[in-house]
Amino acid sequence: MCLLEVLQYLPIEGLNAFNKATAELLHxxxxxxxxQHRVATVQGLSGSGSLLLGxxxxxxxxxxxxxxxxxxxxxVHLFSFLCLTWS
Numbered sequence: 001m002c003l004l005e006v007l008q009y010l011p012i013e014g015l016n017a018f019n020k021a022t023a024e025l026l027h028x029x030x031x032x033x034x035x036q037h038r039v040a041t042v043q044g045l046s047g048s049g050s051l052l053l054g055x056x057x058x059x060x061x062x063x064x065x066x067x068x069x070x071x072x073x074x075x076v077h078l079f080s081f082l083c084l085t086w087s
Contacts, residue, residue: 014043
């Protein structure tokens, strides 16, 4: 078996089964929003990438929201929020 056959990347939308299971875990499998296909999921490439996606979502839909970041934390966690318009 070739190494390239083993190391394959997921498609841009992520792993569908993981996304579906996550939505059902968060909202409940019987939730009307799930059944009506009104729930969207996104899968980040890494922990830091996921934080950046979350920060962008909060900034766009909840402008002026307060975000608490633990101390200590990794510098990259701060940059995930500061690179947008956060203060």
